[in-house]
Amino acid sequence: MQIEIRGLSKTYKGGVQALQNIDLQIHSGMFGLLGPNGAGKSTLMKILSTLEEPSTGQVLIDGHDIRKHRQKVRQSLGYLPQFFGVYPQLTGAEFLAYIARINGVAGKNIDKIVLETLQRVGLAEARDRKAKTYSGGMLRRLGIAQAVVHQPRLLIVDEPTTGLDPEERIRFRNLLSDISRDKIIILSTHIVGDISSTCEDLAVLAKGQVVYNGRPDTLISHADGKVWQVQIDEADFSKVADKMQVISTINLGSQLLLRVVGDERANGYKMEPVAPNLEDAYMYYMESVAGERVDEDKLAEATA
C-alpha cells in the first residue's frame, strides 16, 4: 500500500492557508507526522480521512484519487481523531459492532470480530459496560478498536496519546506497533517520544509545509555535534537560553544541569557534547531549518 501526496494545499475561508504544496510518499508501516500546534497536521489528517476537501493538489491512496474515489478510500480507512467520544447509550461491544456493520463487516462474523478486537485492545472484560463509564485510556483503546475493527489498510491516528498517563501511553504505542503490519499507520502527534519509539518514517510539518521527510535517524544525524550538556549557576540561565535552545533543565540545588542545542557552543561555559536523540534533533531542526522555536511548555510535554 502506498500514499502519494502531490502539491497538496488547503486554504480555508478567510484566506488562512493550512497546508502549502505538500509532497509526500508514505509506504506501509508506521509513519509519523510531527509538528507544533497549528502546523497543519490535523488538516492533513482530515484530508486523508476524507473529511476535508483539499484546495489544490492530489492525494492518491493505492492509486485512488481521494477526491474521486472516496468510497474506496473510506472502505480502506480507519480513523481515530484527536478528540474521540462514544455514544453514551451504548456498551463498548455494541458500539464496536455498530461501527463494524457500517464498515461493511458481514453480520455473521460480527460478534467474533468484535470480541477479538476488544481482546486485542484489552477491553474484552469491559465489553458489556456502557462506554461512557470507560477511563481515558480505555476510551483511547476503544477508539483504536473502532478504527481497526474492519481491518483497514490505512489507519490514521491523530494525537492518540494526548492526556494519557505514561503507562497507558506505552501500552498504546505497543498496540499501534502490534497492528501496524501490512498497513500504513499515520500517527500525527506533537509528542516526539511517540514517534521515536514506533515510526520508521516521519515528516515534520511547520507552518503548513513539510520541513523534513525521512527516517528518524537521518533527522537525528542532522543534530550530531549540536547538542551539549552544561552545568551553570541559576543566575546564568537566561544568558545561555538567549544563545541556545534549552531542551531540558535539571535542578541540582544551587546549580542547573541544562541540555541545550545550537550550532555553536556558548562561550564561557563548560559545555560537554552529548549524542542527540529525536527530541533534540526535532528541536534543532525546527529552530535552525524551519525557523520556529518551540516553546518550553510544549517542549516539556514533548519530552515527557
Add this chain to the structure above:
Amino acid sequence: MLKSIIAILTIAANERRMLYRTPKFWVLAAVGIGFSALMLLVTTIATLLGNNPPDQFFLEGVDGYLAIYFFSYVQAILVVFVAGDFRKAEEKARLDQVMLSRPMTTANWVLGKYFGVVSALLYLNLFLLVLAAVGRAVKVIATGVGFDLIPFLTYFIIATLPSILFMAAFVFFLVSLIRVQSVAMIVTLAYIASIWAYFQHDFYGLFDYGVFFAPLFAGDLIGLGDISGIVQQRLFFTFLGFGLLCFSIVLYPRLKQSTFSQTIVNIAGIVFLVLSALTCFAIISQNRTQIQKQQTDLAAQAYWVNTPPVHVQHYDFDIDYRQPSQALQFTVNMHLHNPYTYALDSLAFALNGDFQVSEVVSADGRALNFSQNNQLLILKLSKSPLQPHATDTITVRYSGRLHDNGETFLLDRLQDMRAMLYREDGPWIMGRIAGYTGDEYVILPAELGWYPVPGAAAGYPFEQPRSKNFATANFNIATPVDYAVISQGRRKPVLEENGARIAQFESNIPKPKFSLNIGKYQRLSRTFGIKDSTGKNDKGIEIEFFYRKNHVRDIELFSEIADTCFQVIDRILEIFEQQTGLPYPYSKLSYVEVPLQFQAFATRAGFPHSPSQPEIIMIDELRIAGLHFDQQIDRETKRARRRRQDDTPAKIKREVFIRAALGMLTDREFDYSLFSPIPNYLNFLLDIRDPLLDRALELQLYESTERTLRQVFYPDFWRIPKSQLDEVRTGGRWSSWRFDRFYQTDFDSIITMLETTPLATLRPEAHKGLFFGAVDYKASPVLQILAQTMGEENYRRALRKLVETDRFQPVTRSDFLAVMQSESKADLSSFLEQWFEEATFPGYRVTSAEAEKLDTGKMKIAYQVAARVQNGEAGDGFVQVLFHTKNDRVSKNVRLDGYEEKEVLIGLDEPPTEVEVVPYFSRNRGKVAKAVDVQNRIRRGQPIDTVYSVSSTVDSLIFYLDDRDDGFFMAAAEEAKYLRPEMKGRSWWEYNNPLGYGKYLFGWRYKRAGDGDFPARWEADVPRSGYYDLSFNLPVRNRWWARNLTRRFKMTITTADGPQPLELRFQETADGWVYMGRYRFEKDKPAVIELSDEGQGYILADAIRWEFVE
C-alpha cells in the same frame, strides 16, 4: 444497493436503540402513551364494571383511533425533540469525524438516522394499537361489542404514518438549513402550534400535517366514507417529507461519497418536491374548482329562482339497487300540474349533478329535449308547452353514485355549504357526509337532490324560501334480498323475483320531500293505536326501528315487560298529540340508523337541522351503538340495591326503556329538535313562508313536548318543567359551553345584539352563529308567551285549525295570526310584530315577597302573598311568577312592560316559602327568587288574587353597591392581576344564589378568613352630602355553611369625619339586611367601606345599602 439498504437498516436500528435508551424520549413518549393508555384503561374498566363509557366507545374501530389520535398530538412534539438531534448527536458524542469517515454514503447515513427516528415512533404507535386491541378485546368479551381491525390499521396508515414521515423530514431539513438546533426546533414548534391554534383545516388542509381536523372517525355502517381527498392530502405531506429529506441529505455537511449518489439524491429530491407540488396543486385546484362550480351553479339558479316552478303532484319511483357495487338506476314518473294561468314551455328541476340523466320521455313515449347543468335538469317543452291548469306525465331516467360524501350539492345550501359542513372538531369529528351510495348502504335525504325537485337548486332569499312541493308518491325499489329499504308511505308487501327483493311504498298523503335509505339493517316494529276522543282506535302508527345488528343487543330483555314498553310509547305519542294539539298524520314513523359522520345540515332558510324527513328520522349510530340494555339494567339493579330501594326488575327495565326512548327523541348535541318527530306534526304539512315562524313553531312545540316528557317520566327530578334550551337560557349547566359550541358566540353577544336588533331583521348569512343562537333563544319563547297569553287550549286548537284549513298550502305570518286571533278572540294583530320586530331584552327581579296570615272565618288560616316583580330593562317582558309552598306551587303569568314593577297578590292555603320568577327569556342567569317573609299577626279577611302596577320601590335616595358593581373591589395579589376578573380576588370566590343581592345575577363572594391582607371594598359616589344609614346584606339564613361564617365582620368605614372602625356581629334578619349604623358622607369625598378578611371561618361580601337620612 443491498449494501446501502444494510447500512441504512444498521444506522436506523442503532438510532432507534439509542432513542429507546434516552430518558428524554421516554419522558415525552410516556406523556402521550400514558394519556392514551389511561383513557383505554378507564374505558375498559368502566366497561367491565358495567358503567358504560360514552357511546362513541362502542364503535368497532374507536379504541385504536382514539389512542393514536391523542398520541399524535404529543408525538408531534416528540418528533421535534428526537429528530432535532440528528446532526448534533455525533458532535455531542465527539464521534462526528469517526462516523463521517465511514464508507456509507451521506444518503445512507441521513436516511438511516431518519428511519431510526421514524421506526422508533412507529413502534410506539404499534404498541399503542396493541394496547388498544387488548382493551377492545376485553370489551368484546365483557359486552359483546364488535371488533374491526380495519379502522385500527386505516388510522395508522392514513393519519400516523404520513405525519411521522413528514414531520421527521421537516425537522431534519430545518436543522440542516438553519443549522442552529434550538432555532430549528422553535420554528417547528411554532408551526405545530399554528396548526392547532390557527390554520386547522383552513387552506384546504394544506398545513394540517397530522390531519388532526379531518373527519377520520370510522362509522360502523360505512367505515370512513369517501376519503380520497384525505388520501390526497396525506400523499402531499408524504411527498413533501421525502423531498425535504433529500435536501437534508444534500445540505448535510459531509463530502459526497460519489457523484452518482449525490445526483440520485438531487433527482429524487426534485421528483418528490414536484410530486408534492403537483398534489398540492391538485388539492387547491379541485377545491377551487368545486367552489367555482358551486358559484357558477348558484349563478345559474338566479333565473329559476324567479320563475314559478311547476307543481309535481305525484312521483312514481322505480329504483334499481340489485347490484350494489354499480350505479343506482332511477326511473321517475312525475305527474305534473301547471297551477298558473299561462303555459309553461320550460321546466326546471333541481337534481344532484352526480346523477346523470339519460333520457326524459313524455307520457306518449316521445323523447323530450333536456339539458343537465349546474345541478339543474331543464326540460324544453317548446313543441308542446304545459298548458294552464293542465296536467301531464313525464318520465326521467338517470343513474349514478354520489361523489365526495355528497359534499358537492345540498339543496338550498349551495352558497355556503362548505361552512356548514363541519359538525365538530377534535376526536369527535362527525364528518362531512351528507349522503352516501355505497355497496352496503344508501342514504339519500331529500336535501341531496336525488330526485327532481321543482324549482331552482338554491338561491332563494331568506324572506322567500323555496315553496314546498307537496306530492304523493309510490316507490318500487329493487335490492338484493338481504337489504332493508326505508322510504315514505305505507309499506306494501315485498315482492321477490330473480334473487332480488322489491320493496314497495305508497305515500298517499302529500309530502314536501322524500328520502331513501337502503342497508343491511335489522328491523323492529310495532303498531300503536292512537285513541280518539271517543276512546276508539282512530288509526295505527307503525313505529319502526332500523339498526345495525351489533348496535342494539338484548332487546329481548324487554320481552317480559313488552306491554309496559308499549304503554310508554303510547304515552309518549299521547304527549306529543296533547302538547301539539295535533294528531300524527302518517301511518308510520321510522327511526333509521345512519353513520356517525352524517352531518346535521341546513334545511330551509339556513336553519341547522338533521336530515329529518317526513315519517323518517335518521339517527346517528352513536346514539344506538351504546344501548347495552343488559349493562344498564345491571347497573340500575346495583344502584337500587345500594340505595336499599326495592325496585322490581320490571320497574328497573321500564326506567331503562324510558331513558332510551327519551334519549332517542331529544338531542343534547346540536339543535335540540334534531331527532324529534315534531316537524311531522306541523312543519311537513304546511308551507310556512316565514322561516322565523317556521323554526319558532317547530322549536316551541318541541320544547313543550320535551318539558312534559321530562316531567311525566321524571316527576321527582323536574318539579318545574324545563326543556334543555330552558336550561341554556337560564344559564344552567354547560350553558356557556353550549353557546360557544353550537353558535360560536356567547350569551352576552346575543343579549347585546337583541337589545338593538329585532329578531325579524337578523339574517343567517350576516349574523351566522348569532342568528341561530338568537332565534333558539327568543323565537320559541315568543310563541310560548303567545300560548300563555291566549290560553294553551286555544293555542292548540288554533294550531289544529291552521293544519286543517291550510294543509299543504302556503301560510304567512298574517295567516297564522288570523287563526290565533279567531280562536282566542283576542287582539293579537301586533303580537308577532311586538316580539319579533322590536328589540327587547328584559331582565327581572323580585323586589319584595311578603305574606300575611288571614283568618277567613272558615276555621282555616289562609295566606295572602304579595310579591313585587320588576322588569329592570326597557323592553317588554313576560314572566311566570311561581309561589312555592312546601308541597305545592301556584303560578301566574305576568306581563311587565319596560321598567314596570307589578305587585302580584295571591291567596294560598299553605305557608308560602319562596316566590320565583320564571322568565321565558331574559338576561337573568340562574334562579330569580326571593324567600317569602311571613308575618306572624293574623288579619281577618279573604285572600285576593290580582296583579297591578306599582311605582318603583327604588328610591333615588336609596342605592346599593353589589359585589358585581363597579364600586366593588377585592384586594388582589400583585401576581394575580392578569387573572380573570372573578379570580382577581385570589381567594374571594363567587357564589351564585338567588338569596344574594343582585341586579340580574344573584349571589355573593366569600373567602376563608385570613390575616387581613385581602379586604373587600365598596366605594360609593354618594349623590348628596349628609347622613346615611348603612346596611350589610347577609343573605345566609338556614344555609349549612352560614354556620361556618365568621361571627364578627371587621370593617372600616371611611366617612366625611375620617375612618371609623366597626365590628358587625353576625345576625339573622327577616330581609337579610344587617344595620351597620348612621354615618356622615360628603359628596365628592371618599365614601368607602372596607371589610377585612380577618375572622374565623368564612367571610362573606355581597351588597351594602345606603339610605339617605338627612
